[in-house]
Amino acid sequence: MKKEQVPQDEGNLVKSNIKDLYYAVDEEGKYTTVLSTGWEAKTLAQDESMDLIKERVEDARSKVLAGELSPIAYYMEVNKMDVSILSSYTHIWSWFVKRHMKPANFHKLKTKTLQKYAEAFGINIEQLKDISKYPGLQQ
Helix, strand or coil: CEHHHCCECCCHHHHCCCCEEEEEECCCCCEEEEEECECHHHHHHHHHHHHHHHHHHHHHHHHHHCCCCCHHHHHHHHCCCCHHHHHHHHCCCHHHHHHHCCHHHHCCCCHHHHHHHHHHHCCCHHHHHCHHHCHHHCC
16 A cells, blocks of 8 residues: 555544554655554444443443442443453452452452452542442443
């Protein structure tokens, strides 16, 4: 692809001021690098992925507010984590993380454990305990 033909779509990467680096051929036929904001197909795929993530976050949020899951499930979705990733960040065994996702078990957690989760999510313990007070954390 020639340097001038590298796609520059006005998608999510532009809004985030992110550019990808691509190789292209310059006027002399030599390979060079060009920054690109993406192309339409990539933008559509990213938009669809973000919609799915938003659905998962909203589903987790409603389950937490209904008392079916603990706030850990919500913040895992917000931070695009799964149990194994959260386990590695907190140094808490995976089966304990799964157990802490049940509201009854979550409410019995010690401050030290809550702090580990809060640090992994980049929030404080108060935010971790009550997501209803912080609706702005939704994505």
